[in-house]
Amino acid sequence: MTGSALSVSLREAVDEVLETMFFVQNEGQAVEDRPIEELVASRVDFEGSPSGMLSLRITLQAAQGMAADFLGQESSELPPGRTTEVVSELANMICGAVLSRVESETTFRLSPPRTTIETGDVLTGCGDAIVCRVQLPDGALSVSFVYHGAGS
Amino acid sequence: MAYRLLIVDDSPAMRAFVRRVIGLSGFDLAACFEASNGQEALELLRGEWVDAILTDINMPHMDGEEFLRRLAADDVFRSIPVIVISTDATHHRKERLLAIGARGYLSKPFLPEVLRAELETTLGVPA
Secondary structure, eight states: OOHHHHHHHHHHHHHHHHHHHSOOOOOSSOOSOOOOEEEEEEEEEEEESSEEEEEEEEEHHHHHHHHHHHHTSOGGGOOTTHHHHHHHHHHHHHHHHHHHHHOTTSOEEEOOOEEEEEEEOTTOOOTTOEEEEEEETTEEEEEEEEEEOTTO | OOEEEEEEOSOHHHHHHHHHHHHHHTOOEEEEEEESSHHHHHHHHTTOOOSEEEEOSSOSSSOHHHHHHHHHTSTTGGGSOEEEEESOOOHHHHHHHHHTTOSEEEESSOOHHHHHHHHHHHHTOOO
């Protein structure tokens, strides 16, 4: 699969998960030069054929808003740790949705997401990853995807 | 008729989401139990009858595949319909899980009305 086809699959998967499960509309490509800020970072590795990883970074305020919408609660009512749990689910679902688009006939296994709260630039990608950057109502999201297909 | 459901998922957030979506969809729910893996679900089923089970696949201690096998091997539990909710929408995975006893398969992301339709079809709820 080409890089541009993967990029399209990643964008489609991100949009589908945001709209269907989080009731959030992608507001376009996130603007560059964001300040250093608090963010939630999550990583999911997948193994088998294909193998690779998905890394996701979302601004803390946006993550809290999405967690509240996902659970039908106010942001101020969320128990400790619930925002990172929801971001883990977000990463898990996007990863599964991308892989199901690009490898519908094979099997893969996702590792449990590893999710932390950090400070940094939310739009930082990693290495040779395909990156999708999204502007959200309360912040920004970036998703990096590294993929080693069966034939690559 | 109102139904008794069991949601099995290691993520408390996902269990809360599924429970919320079932409520929002208008599905007639009498009771909703939760378990964080297959082992916990089997223990719960020894004390509570449910009409259907919604289960994740990737869980610690006892994953969804082993849970399905244990249900299928039990004379009483094998009659409870199980719907798998998974991030994996590949044909291979779906066919394997249906072959070992799942009655329905729902891949994430899904719309509330799709979950309700899957539940109603699995339970044979009249239209």
